[in-house]
Amino acid sequence: MRNEPGPRPQPGKTAPSAPGGASMPPGAAPSPSSVAMPPELEGRDLVKSFGGNRAVDGVSIHVPPGQLLGLIGPNGAGKSTLGGLLCGSLRPDSGQVLLLGKRIESMPPHSRARLGLARTFQSSSEFQRLTVMENLLVASPLRQEASWWRSIARRRRWQRHEASMVARARGLLEDFELTKHASSFAGELSGGQRRLVEIARALMGEPTVVVLDEPMAGLNQHMVGRVSEHLDRLRSNGLALVLIEHNVGVVSSLSDQIVVMSQGRVIAEGSSDEVLANEEVQATYVAG
Amino acid sequence: MSGQMSTYIATGVLYALLYVIGGWGLNLQFATAGIINFGFILFVAIGGYVVGLFTLGPAGLTAGQQHAFFTRALPFPLPIILAVVVGAVLAAIIGALVLRRVRRDQQAIVLLALALAAFYFVTADPGFLNGSIGLLLIPQPVIGSNVATAGYEWAFVGGVAVLTIACWLVMRATTESPFGRALRAVRDNEPAAEALGYNAFSLQLRAFTIGGAAGALVGGIFAYFLTVWSPSAWGFAETFYFFTVVIVGGMSNLGGVVIGAIVVVGMQQAFQYLPNIGTSNLGVALQTICASALTVVFLAVRPRGILPERLHRVYTPGAQAAARRGDFIQGPARRRTAEPERALAEMGEVDTNAE
Numbered sequence: 271m272r273n274e275p276g277p278r279p280q281p282g283k284t285a286p287s288a289p290g291g292a293s294m295p296p297g298a299a300p301s302p303s304s305v306a307m308p309p310e311l312e313g314r315d316l317v318k319s320f321g322g323n324r325a326v327d328g329v330s331i332h333v334p335p336g337q338l339l340g341l342i343g344p345n346g347a348g349k350s351t352l353g354g355l356l357c358g359s360l361r362p363d364s365g366q367v368l369l370l371g372k373r374i375e376s377m378p379p380h381s382r383a384r385l386g387l388a389r390t391f392q393s394s395s396e397f398q399r400l401t402v403m404e405n406l407l408v409a410s411p412l413r414q415e416a417s418w419w420r421s422i423a424r425r426r427r428w429q430r431h432e433a434s435m436v437a438r439a440r441g442l443l444e445d446f447e448l449t450k451h452a453s454s455f456a457g458e459l460s461g462g463q464r465r466l467v468e469i470a471r472a473l474m475g476e477p478t479v480v481v482l483d484e485p486m487a488g489l490n491q492h493m494v495g496r497v498s499e500h501l502d503r504l505r506s507n508g509l510a511l512v513l514i515e516h517n518v519g520v521v522s523s524l525s526d527q528i529v530v531m532s533q534g535r536v537i538a539e540g541s542s543d544e545v546l547a548n549e550e551v552q553a554t555y556v557a558g
Numbered sequence: 559m560s561g562q563m564s565t566y567i568a569t570g571v572l573y574a575l576l577y578v579i580g581g582w583g584l585n586l587q588f589a590t591a592g593i594i595n596f597g598f599i600l601f602v603a604i605g606g607y608v609v610g611l612f613t614l615g616p617a618g619l620t621a622g623q624q625h626a627f628f629t630r631a632l633p634f635p636l637p638i639i640l641a642v643v644v645g646a647v648l649a650a651i652i653g654a655l656v657l658r659r660v661r662r663d664q665q666a667i668v669l670l671a672l673a674l675a676a677f678y679f680v681t682a683d684p685g686f687l688n689g690s691i692g693l694l695l696i697p698q699p700v701i702g703s704n705v706a707t708a709g710y711e712w713a714f715v716g717g718v719a720v721l722t723i724a725c726w727l728v729m730r731a732t733t734e735s736p737f738g739r740a741l742r743a744v745r746d747n748e749p750a751a752e753a754l755g756y757n758a759f760s761l762q763l764r765a766f767t768i769g770g771a772a773g774a775l776v777g778g779i780f781a782y783f784l785t786v787w788s789p790s791a792w793g794f795a796e797t798f799y800f801f802t803v804v805i806v807g808g809m810s811n812l813g814g815v816v817i818g819a820i821v822v823v824g825m826q827q828a829f830q831y832l833p834n835i836g837t838s839n840l841g842v843a844l845q846t847i848c849a850s851a852l853t854v855v856f857l858a859v860r861p862r863g864i865l866p867e868r869l870h871r872v873y874t875p876g877a878q879a880a881a882r883r884g885d886f887i888q889g890p891a892r893r894r895t896a897e898p899e900r901a902l903a904e905m906g907e908v909d910t911n912a913e
Contacts, residue, residue, distance in 0.1 A: 359753070379749070383755035388753070397742065398747075
């Protein structure tokens with residue numbers, strides 16, 4: 271069951287942190303929702319190196335329920351690497367990842383997903399030879415039905431579950447204006463539509479935390495608006511969201527808190543106004 | 559119809575049925591789960607040898623002046639059941655080693671190497687499974703001898719046809735289910751499937767095991783029918799024929815595999831009776847050459863085969879009732895509870911096209 275949303279923090283309530291990535295800067299008042307319940311997703315002092323290059327260097331973040339954390343930074347800042355560390359496609363060299371207070375940094379991605387952590391990928395990752403409807407059904411929270419024996423011996427049972435999942439999937443398809451493509455192979459859709467399929471798929475599994483890696487890439491302005499509305503609604507429903515995005519406008523309008531990364535480190539975090547006013551951010555990202 | 563013609567047709571039908579069963583097994587591994595199993599023939603071989611070893615018994619070995627590391631005479635159908643079980647267990651063991659440890663693009667090479675190593679080991683050691691001569695005089699089911707009549711051959715073919723229907727039911731239930739869908743998701747994008755909570759290794763291992771069992775079943779039936787099982791029956795070219803069946807017929811399409819099997823067996827039979835021109839092995843050589851050419855042409859021109867993978871049916875009965883109750887609306891979709899008619903109208907649209 272999804273957590274009830276906590277009260278939304280007011281913009282500007284969290285002070286920007288010092289460079290280095292402390293999750294809660296000294297002296298800063300925590301947001302009301304973070305006081306009420308522990309972070310849904312938390313990364314502590316995460317470090318990841320590739321060869322001699324530190325892609326993520328001591329980064330800490332926390333995402334309380336009902337909040338959207340925007341993660342921005344120039345190319346090569348380490349945003350997607352951090353996303354990979356949180357979701358399990360990469361293992362950290364050091365540091366911890368906690369989901370609902372449970373350490374998960376040594377878990378494979380599928381175990382993290384079963385705990386309620388969903389993600390989308392930087393590049394399109396739809397299942398090309400599955401229909402759009404199947405792309406959503408495969409993400410059904412009833413994935414235990416995907417056992418061979420149940421498929422053979424408990425056909426009626428999974429068919430009954432599938433019927434309710436089909437109806438739920440149709441709801442999501444309608445939300446993302448994909449209903450007429452439900453029976454098309456996902457690989458036959460445009461880039462923007464595939465992106466929408468991926469987002470809808472991530473939401474199909476009833477996650478508690480969603481990490482979205484550049485979900486707006488390839489979408490037109492109309493669909494950016496629709497996806498933004500959808501994310502806002504999800505947050506209101508209590509989901510914790512991490513939005514890795516180049517589109518600063520989208521991030522600043524949606525995020526409760528923004529973390530700015532550069533060269534693997536957090537250089538600022540706080541509300542959008544505070545972050546965008548930060549000189550170092552302007553120097554390394556906004557102006558650059 | 560003369561006895562010779564009857565035998566010829568029965569043999570052709572039987573070969574087609576066995577290519578269908580084997581093709582479905584390989585199809586599940588290769589086209590549905592994305593495992594390029596160039597060692598598929600190894601599991602066919604295992605099935606043949608298990609049937610031989612558990613049918614001949616010490617007396618059978620002595621009668622044929624054969625050698626084997628082990629034998630025991632069991633009544634039909636225990637040997638063929640054992641063949642399927644052993645094939646599945648060995649597939650699970652080999653799959654556990656290869657699918658976990660080896661990168662997907664290198665699995666094909668490792669599996670091919672295993673099949674080749676097994677082939678040369680069995681051929682080189684006459685004390686293990688009677689070397690290149692193989693196991694001879696394997697008694698056929700029910701009659702317990704290897705002197706079959708035309709009537710028996712057709713009864714045999716009928717039995718295999720029933721088995722093929724049973725395999726079709728299992729394969730269809732396997733592929734047209736959440737399990738099959740999860741396999742296809744892993745095939746299309748393994749990291750994305752993992753991110754949805756699927757253990758890709760576990761899913762692929764199960765597909766590999768089922769495919770291995772199907773291969774062993776084919777080998778066991780072949781051994782029963784031919785009454786002999788030797789390395790010449792499971793050379794690498796035989797694996798290639800199974801791949802031709804799947805690629806030509808249609809990847810991830812059970813009906814396509816049937817068409818592929820008919821094409822391959824028809825081609826084999828056509829070349830088998832060519833008059834000897836040039837070398838005496840021309841017919842056999844042409845079988846392999848044409849299968850190779852056909853595979854290359856299809857991969858280049860029609861890579862999805864004669865019957866491509868189709869849109870899979872989504873099971874929907876009951877969805878309308880769920881929509882009326884409004885219990886499918888959750889989270890962001892909750893607002894549509896006020897619009898059940900529209901949701902119901904859209905259901906019909908999708909189902910009509912889903913085939």
